[in-house]
Amino acid sequence: MISFESDYIEGAHPRILQRLTESNLEQLPGYGTDLYCASARKRIKAACACPDGAVHFLVGGTQTNLVVIAALLQSYEGVIAAKTGHINVHEAGAIEYTGHKVLELPQHAGKLSPSELLAYLQAFYQDETHPHMVFPGMVYISHPTEYGTLYTKEELTELSNICRAYEIPLFLDGARLGYGLASLQTDVTLSDIAALCDVFSIGGTKVGALCGEAVVFPGRNAPLHFLTIAKQHGALLAKGRLLGIQFDTLFTDRLYWKISRHAIEMAEQLKQIFREKNYPFYLETPTNQQFILLENRQMENLKQKVGFSFWQTAGERHTVVRFATSWATKQEDMDLLRTLLSSV
Numbered sequence: 001m002i003s004f005e006s007d008y009i010e011g012a013h014p015r016i017l018q019r020l021t022e023s024n025l026e027q028l029p030g031y032g033t034d035l036y037c038a039s040a041r042k043r044i045k046a047a048c049a050c051p052d053g054a055v056h057f058l059v060g061g062t063q064t065n066l067v068v069i070a071a072l073l074q075s076y077e078g079v080i081a082a083k084t085g086h087i088n089v090h091e092a093g094a095i096e097y098t099g100h101k102v103l104e105l106p107q108h109a110g111k112l113s114p115s116e117l118l119a120y121l122q123a124f125y126q127d128e129t130h131p132h133m134v135f136p137g138m139v140y141i142s143h144p145t146e147y148g149t150l151y152t153k154e155e156l157t158e159l160s161n162i163c164r165a166y167e168i169p170l171f172l173d174g175a176r177l178g179y180g181l182a183s184l185q186t187d188v189t190l191s192d193i194a195a196l197c198d199v200f201s202i203g204g205t206k207v208g209a210l211c212g213e214a215v216v217f218p219g220r221n222a223p224l225h226f227l228t229i230a231k232q233h234g235a236l237l238a239k240g241r242l243l244g245i246q247f248d249t250l251f252t253d254r255l256y257w258k259i260s261r262h263a264i265e266m267a268e269q270l271k272q273i274f275r276e277k278n279y280p281f282y283l284e285t286p287t288n289q290q291f292i293l294l295e296n297r298q299m300e301n302l303k304q305k306v307g308f309s310f311w312q313t314a315g316e317r318h319t320v321v322r323f324a325t326s327w328a329t330k331q332e333d334m335d336l337l338r339t340l341l342s343s344v
Helices: 014-022 035-048 061-072 114-126 153-165 177-181 190-196 226-232 241-250 255-276 296-302 331-342
Strands: 054-058 077-082 102-105 135-142 170-173 199-203 213-217 281-283 289-295 309-314 318-324
Touching: 014 241, 035 054, 035 190, 035 213, 035 241, 054 061, 054 226, 054 241, 061 135, 061 170, 061 199, 061 213, 061 226, 102 114, 114 135, 114 153, 135 153, 153 170, 153 190, 177 190, 177 199, 177 255, 241 255, 255 289, 255 331, 289 296, 296 318
Parallel strands: 077 102, 077 135, 135 170, 170 199
Antiparallel strands: 054 213, 199 213, 281 289, 289 318, 309 318
C-alpha cells in the first residue's frame, strides 16, 4: 500500500530529527525565548528581506489562522475569503468560534478575484445600512490555494493595493508555502510576499517539520501582546524550542526550498504518469496537489492499493480525488503507482 493522501502523513525530515536529538538534554527557557527560536527568527527575516519584522512560532495551521484573525480584527469585523478557502471549509468553524464571521466571495480555481474583491468593498460602503452589517476587516488568501493553484505577482499586487486602499490587512496562509515557492510556474518570491502582505504564515507541518507554523509580520505592524493572544487560544508551546529548532533547520542552507522542490519534481512525474495512463484531470496544478476525475467503481478498486483523498462528487458516476506529493515522496512510490494504475 502506498499513499498520496496528503503532504503531512510522514514525520519530519531526518536533519530535523537529528538536531532535536542533539539538543534534547540542553536546558533552555520556554515559550520561544530560547536561542534556537532567536536563530530561526533571524534566518526567516533574512530570507524574507524584512529585518524589522516579527516572527512567532505557533503549533499548527488552524491555530495560526484563528490566532492571527482574532488578533487583528475588531469585534464587529469579519474576514473575507474565497468560498473554498481553508478557513471557510475545513477548519470546523474555528474562525466563527472566535466571534468573527467569514465573509465568502466566489472562488476561481481556489483564488479570489481582485476585481470582485474591489466590487464587494465598494458595494459595502455604498450601502447606507452598512453600520448594521459585519465590516470587512481583513482579506484571507492561501498560497497555494486549497486547489493547489498559485497567485501571480500581478494578482498579489492587485489584492495588496486594494487592501491598502481600504486600510485592511492582507493575510496569506502559507501552510503549503514551500510548494508554492518551489513551483516551476511561479513568479512570486518570499520577499514579494513580505512586501505585499501585512501578515503571512510559513508552513512547517506540511513541509518537513513534525509540527508548527511561523507567523511573519514583515513590518513594525505586529499587534500588541500577540504572544498572549496566542496563549489564550492554545497555540503557544511551553517547549518553544521544538518549533525553533525545526525552523532553524529548515532555513539553514535553503533546506526548505530544496525539499519543497523535491515535492514539485515528484508532482511533475505524477502528472506525467496520469497522462500516460489516460486518467482525466479535474484540475492540473503547478504545485504538489493534483485533482483526478475517477469513475466510482474505478475509485473503489484503486483505493484498495493506493491512498488518496476524496475531494468532491462529480455527478452520480464520478468523483474528484486528490493526490498529493511531499518532501518525503520516494521514487519507488512513483514507480509502483505507474504499475498499479496499469492494472485498475
